[in-house]
Amino acid sequence: xxxxxxxxxxxxxxxxxxxxDRKIDFQSSNINQNSIYHALVSDVHxxxxxxSKSHRAIGDLREGEFRGLLExxxxxxxxxxxxxxxxxxxxxQCKGSSLENVLKVYEECSTEGISSLFTAFxxxxxxxxxxxxxxxxxxxxxxxxxxxxxxxxxxxSDLHTALIGPGNRMSAMTTSLALNKWLGLCGSTxxxxxxxxxxxxxxxxxxxxxxxxxxxxxxxxxxxxxxxREGVPCExxxxxxxxxxxxxxxxxxxxxLLILHSAFGGHTKITGTPNWVEENEAGSLIKRIQGQRTNxxxxxxxxxxxxxxxxxxxxxxxxxxxxxxxxxxFEFSHLNFANLDKATLIEANFRNAKLIEAxxxxxxxxxxxxxxxxxxxxxxxxxxxxxxNFSSAFLQGTNFEHVFVIEEADFSNAxxxxxxxxxADFDFRKCGAFGPECDFSGAELEGLELEDVQLMNANFxxxxxxxxxxxxxxxxxxxxxxxxxxxxxxKLTQYSLGTKWPDDFDFKKCGxxxxxxxxxxAIIEGGHFVDIQLQNANFEAAELTECALVSGNCKNVNFRGxxxxxxxxxxxxxxxxxFENATIRQTTITRADFNGANLRGAACYSVHFxxxxxxxxxxxxxxx
Numbered sequence: 001x002x003x004x005x006x007x008x009x010x011x012x013x014x015x016x017x018x019x020x021d022r023k024i025d026f027q028s029s030n031i032n033q034n035s036i037y038h039a040l041v042s043d044v045h046x047x048x049x050x051x052s053k054s055h056r057a058i059g060d061l062r063e064g065e066f067r068g069l070l071e072x073x074x075x076x077x078x079x080x081x082x083x084x085x086x087x088x089x090x091x092x093q094c095k096g097s098s099l100e101n102v103l104k105v106y107e108e109c110s111t112e113g114i115s116s117l118f119t120a121f122x123x124x125x126x127x128x129x130x131x132x133x134x135x136x137x138x139x140x141x142x143x144x145x146x147x148x149x150x151x152x153x154x155x156x157s158d159l160h161t162a163l164i165g166p167g168n169r170m171s172a173m174t175t176s177l178a179l180n181k182w183l184g185l186c187g188s189t190x191x192x193x194x195x196x197x198x199x200x201x202x203x204x205x206x207x208x209x210x211x212x213x214x215x216x217x218x219x220x221x222x223x224x225x226x227x228x229r230e231g232v233p234c235e236x237x238x239x240x241x242x243x244x245x246x247x248x249x250x251x252x253x254x255x256x257l258l259i260l261h262s263a264f265g266g267h268t269k270i271t272g273t274p275n276w277v278e279e280n281e282a283g284s285l286i287k288r289i290q291g292q293r294t295n296x297x298x299x300x301x302x303x304x305x306x307x308x309x310x311x312x313x314x315x316x317x318x319x320x321x322x323x324x325x326x327x328x329x330f331e332f333s334h335l336n337f338a339n340l341d342k343a344t345l346i347e348a349n350f351r352n353a354k355l356i357e358a359x360x361x362x363x364x365x366x367x368x369x370x371x372x373x374x375x376x377x378x379x380x381x382x383x384x385x386x387x388x389n390f391s392s393a394f395l396q397g398t399n400f401e402h403v404f405v406i407e408e409a410d411f412s413n414a415x416x417x418x419x420x421x422x423x424a425d426f427d428f429r430k431c432g433a434f435g436p437e438c439d440f441s442g443a444e445l446e447g448l449e450l451e452d453v454q455l456m457n458a459n460f461x462x463x464x465x466x467x468x469x470x471x472x473x474x475x476x477x478x479x480x481x482x483x484x485x486x487x488x489x490x491k492l493t494q495y496s497l498g499t500k501w502p503d504d505f506d507f508k509k510c511g512x513x514x515x516x517x518x519x520x521x522a523i524i525e526g527g528h529f530v531d532i533q534l535q536n537a538n539f540e541a542a543e544l545t546e547c548a549l550v551s552g553n554c555k556n557v558n559f560r561g562x563x564x565x566x567x568x569x570x571x572x573x574x575x576x577x578x579f580e581n582a583t584i585r586q587t588t589i590t591r592a593d594f595n596g597a598n599l600r601g602a603a604c605y606s607v608h609f610x611x612x613x614x615x616x617x618x619x620x621x622x623x624x
Contacts, residue, residue, distance in 0.1 A: 010039050034198065034205040041067060071154070074147030079188045140191050141194075149198035153206070156186055156260055160219040167582040175226050176233075179253075182223060183232055186256035187249035200263045210268055217264040217272055224257040225275040228285065255289045255301035258308075262324070265307030271329050273309035282313040290319065300323050306344075371410075390414050395433065400426070417454050443478075461500075472527070475499050475512070483512075492527040513537070530621075 014022045023039045024031060040061060059350055090209035114462045120544035159181065162173030189200075203213065233251045241249070251253045276282055289301040298321070306326040314334045322342045329349045336356040352372040359379045366386040370393050377397040385406045396417040400406065403423050411428075416435035422428040436456045443463045451471040458478045466484050471491040477498035501507045509518050515533050520540040529546040535555040543563045552572040560578050565585040573593045575606055581601040590610040594617045603623045 005015065005419075007036060010036050010043065014039060030204070030207070032201045032205055033142075034146060034149070034201040037143070038150075038205065041070065069149075071151035072149045074144045075151055075185070077144050078148050110448050135360060145195050145198045149195060149202045152185065152256075152260070153202045155181070156216060159223070160216045163219055163222070164215070176218075179223050179226050180233060180236065182257065183234065183237070183249060183253045185236070187232070187253045188253045191256050191259050191300050193303060196263065196304065198301050199259070200266065203263055203267055208267075213264045213267045214270055215345060217268055217270060220257055220261045220264065221272045221274060224254070224261065227254055227257065227282050228274065228281060249607050251288055251291075254285065255299070255304075258289065258301050259304045261308070262304030262306050265327075269307070269327060271309050273325060276313060279312065279314045282310050283315045283318055286315075286318060286320075293319070293321075296322065300577055329572050385409050390433075395420050395435075407622055415450075418456070429459075471514075476531075476533070480505075492524070494529055494532050496533045 003454045010024070014024050022040060024035050056250075152247045157171065159178045163175065163178060174595040185247075185409070189270075201535035207215075227250075234241060234249045237246075256512065265272055274282070278284075280417045286302075286305075294561075302320075302322070303324045305320075306324050306328055309329045310333050311331040312328050312333060315329075315330075315335055315338055316336050318335065318338045320338060320340045320343050323340075324344045325340075325348050326344050327347045327349075330353045331349055331351045333353045335350075335358050336354055338355065338364055340358060340360045345360070345363050346366045348368045350368065350370045350373045354374045355370075355378050356374055357377045357379075358375070360383055361379055362382045363380075363384075365380070365383050365388045369389045371389045371391045372393060373390075374394045375390075375398045376394055377399075379399045381399050381402050382404060384404050385400075386408065388409045388410045390409060392413045392415075393411075394415050395411075395425075396415065397419045398416065399421045400423055401421040403426075406423055406426055410432070414433035416428070416433050417473060418436045420428075420435060428435075429437050432452050433438075434450060434455065435458075437458060438455065438458070439459045440461045440463050441461045443460070445460075445468065445577050446464050446466045448465060448468040450469070450473050454474045455478050456474055456476045458475070460483050461479045462482045464484045465480075465488060466486045467488070468485075469489040469491075470493040471489070474495040475493060475606065478497035479503065480606035481500045482502055485502060488510070490510050490512040493512045495507065495512050497515050499507075499514065507514070508516050511519070511522075513519065513524075513529070513532065513534065514526075514537070515539075516536045517534070518538045519542055520538050522539070522542045523545075524542060524547060525545045527544075528550075529552060530550045532549065532552045534557050535553050536557070537554075538558045539557050539562050541561045542559075543565075544567060545563075545565050547564075547567045549567070549569045549572050550582045551570070553573050554574045554577055557574065558578045559582045560580045562579075562582045563585075564582065564587055567587045569587065569589045570591055571591045574597050575593055577594070577597045579597060579599045579602045582599075582603075584602065584604045584607050586606045587611070588608045589612055591612065592609075593613045595613055595615045596617060597614075598618045599622045600618050600620045601622065605623075607624075609624075
């Protein structure tokens with residue numbers, strides 16, 4: 001009721017003035033709460049409804065002095081117990097500032113002393129008792145929040161002006177002194193989410209230019225960088241504080257700088273870059289600000305991480321639940337296992353970042369950029385994906401199931417796998433990503449480079465794959481009929497009986513691994529093959545090093561004179577295979593079937609056979 005009354009009062013007061021004298025244009029879209037309260041303070045000072053045009057508590061105070069004292073009173077109340085303050089607290093607050101003399105003159109002229117000031121702007125006596133003095137509190141918290149927000153914006157503006165040059169009341173300012181002043185201003189009390197809204201509104205109300213806001217944003221970063229590099233100088237405070245108290249002051253100071261950066265960054269849309277000295281410094285700052293959760297609510301600092309550069313930072317397991325990360329930059333950062341559930345990631349940059357098994361459930365991803373990011377087993381369930389860039393991202397096992405909206409997302413050249421989960425109504429086969437069942441029929445893919453990709457049942461019929469480079473690609477049952485396959489590199493690439501080839505293409509000698517392939521004398525290193533089909537393949541005199549074969553069909557394979565070293569073989573069928581005069585070193589072979597295999601003259605050194613079958617195998621002159 002009080003706020004509604006004041007809004008009506010300001011409206012009628014303004015409308016009674018000539019149009020040129022009005023402080024508020026009620027027809028404007030720029031009007032906000034701060035503009036109302038600004039006009040209210042002016043009207044209280046001017047007392048246009050009073051023919052005497054004066055208030056005995058205000059006396060001869062000019063409007064600027066009146067506002068300054070009100071702001072200091074609000075600050076004292078903000079720092080005080082239960083949001084109350086006293087005359088002594090106001091004196092201490094103004095000591096050493098330009099308002100100290102104003103307060104002295106006022107006290108000398110006023111018969112009631114400083115206490116009369118508290119009656120001038122919606123203060124009332126409080127029931128709270130702090131020593132012998134009476135305590136005062138605002139009749140509504142919003143008055144205090146408006147005045148504190150105004151003071152905070154004034155203070156950062158003054159510090160910025162003082163740091164960039166002379167000609168003001170703080171011309172001897174240094175970054176170190178600025179940090180000390182900021183500690184005194186915001187160290188005692190954490191900024192609430194409501195107070196932040198007043199700060200944001202105050203910046204909008206003042207209609208500062210984008211250039212001015214950008215420069216102030218840089219000054220905030222400069223002060224924050226000093227705090228990160230040298231710590232907040234709580235030890236210089238005159239009070240005899242405990243370590244725990246100093247930790248709390250430092251935490252509030254760092255958080256307030258993030259909040260101010262967020263407020264100005266939200267206006268400029270410019271990403272600020274803190275000087276992270278160590279790769280884990282951003283994560284350490286977040287943990288100091290956040291502390292241990294007791295519920296899902298975030299502190300104001302976690303809602304103020306927008307427009308910040310976290311690139312190349314180590315943020316493993318970081319808790320960003322519900323955080324505001326709008327337009328922030330995480331390029332090349334490590335966010336494996338991070339919690340980004342319900343986070344605001346609109347326009348955020350995750351290019352080339354690692355988010356393995358990160359959780360992004362119910363997050364806002366509009367226009368976010370995940371191009372080139374590693375998102376293996378990340379969870380995007382229930383998120384909103386609009387104009388999001390996943391091009392060239394690694395999506396093996398990623399969960400997009402139950403995504404609310406997946407409009408105009410770019411999946412071109414992304415890599416997905418058999419266990420990647422897609423929305424039921426999304427045609428992943430034709431989204432431009434490479435993976436099982438993808439459809440690139442007739443596509444122009446000359447020079448394509450793919451590594452470690454599952455392309456089972458993929459359709460490349462009639463496509464141009466000239467000069468492509470395949471490494472560790474699984475083409476089992478893929479359709480390459482009528483495709484152009486000139487000058488392709490097939491490193492560690494596998495195919496199956498169901499793979500369809502062009503009629504004029506000799507797939508057996510192309511260098512890929514599969515049924516009847518001819519890789520005699522080849523050097524194969526580092527291959528990992530699961531469910532590979534190698535029946536009737538020829539590896540005579542080939543060298544296989546550090547390879548892994550799991551559940552492979554190796555019936556009748558020719559390993560005559562081959563060298564197999566430092567490898568792992570599990571559950572493979574070598575029925576009828578030829579290992580004559582082969583050399584096997586430092587290899588573990590588990591549950592393999594050598595039924596009827598020929599191992600005549602084979603030499604095995606440091607080879608471990610577990611649960612293998614050698615029924616009817618030829619072991620003549622075999623060295624086991």
